[in-house]
Amino acid sequence: MNQALKRSHEPIFWLLFGAGGMLAALIGAMLVLITAFAVPLGLLPADAFSYANMLAFAQNLFGKAFILAVVALFFWHAVHRIFHSLHDVGIHAGTGARVLCYGTALAGTLLTVWALWTIGF
């Protein structure tokens, strides 16, 4: 084993992963239920997800924060899980896989920030 210990930068990704996992566990299933079933099936009033309502939500500061947290943290959670599961499907994860996985999450995060910005306040 090597004598000089190099500090691991994993805490950054681990905390993002943990935060995403926690958020997904708390509201992930509920979001799917509402957006994929309750609204389309008419269990909730149809205009709950109307364009006007959603636009107003995305223009509100708290709404923006919520959307960013859900999209970005879910992304970081997912790529971390995928990256660490790669060897289970026979891919030996190296730098390329790392860049691809976490790069996707970074791109998703930046895209969300950009979209939330351009949609106005």
Added chain:
Amino acid sequence: MSAAMAKVSVLRYRPEQDEVPVWQDYQVPYSDDMSVLTALNYIKDELDGTLSLRWSCRQAICGSCGMMIGGKPSLACKTFLRDYPEGIRVEALAHFPIERDLVVVMDGFMDKLQKVKPYIIPKEARSLDEGEYLQTPAEMDLYAQFAGCINCGLCYAACPQVGLNPDFIGPGAIALLHRYNLDSRDGGSAERMALINSEVGVFNCTAVGYCSEVCPKMVDPANAVNVGKMNSARDYFFRFMRPAGEKGECR
């Protein structure tokens, strides 16, 4: 039941004659209370003296009889033929180099145990006439579970990340490290932090949890690793707020 026989398949490796490990089957007289260790020693004493294995206590305390039994990391003395009516397959502990038959090379593991400084590093030095370091039963309860480790290596054979990165300090050593960190008499946590934080440290773990499942002594190495992750994450982000000298040795 005296005529009943049980099949025991052993993965043999004799470096002077086997290019690669090969399976060999034996028939041993079966009884309900026969452990795998007893069966292997029957083979060695009565059928084939060339079989090599490690053992000593026969009661799950010395930690030397770890092997893969039916594909699962187990102590041979704590596993019984009666639980394998189809016959039993025994091979050397996974993730360790095979030295011969069921004997593995433990050097890397021993080296890791040393690295965690598994001894009390006193908070402040005391002279003899100040007497012993006192500890309450409640303080002892904090670490007692982790002190049960017998260094058998089963958790290393169970851990897929040890398999991927042999340098990973591993579940057992981290449990041992945690045992000393939790000891009220110990002041060495900061010294041990560099290892926890490092690239061979806790973040190799992907929370599989199989280590704690196979542990024959009910130690929970997965818990020790998880606590280590929390501590390391805190150290990562708050290290800049501490005075320079106290920082971990990690670059």
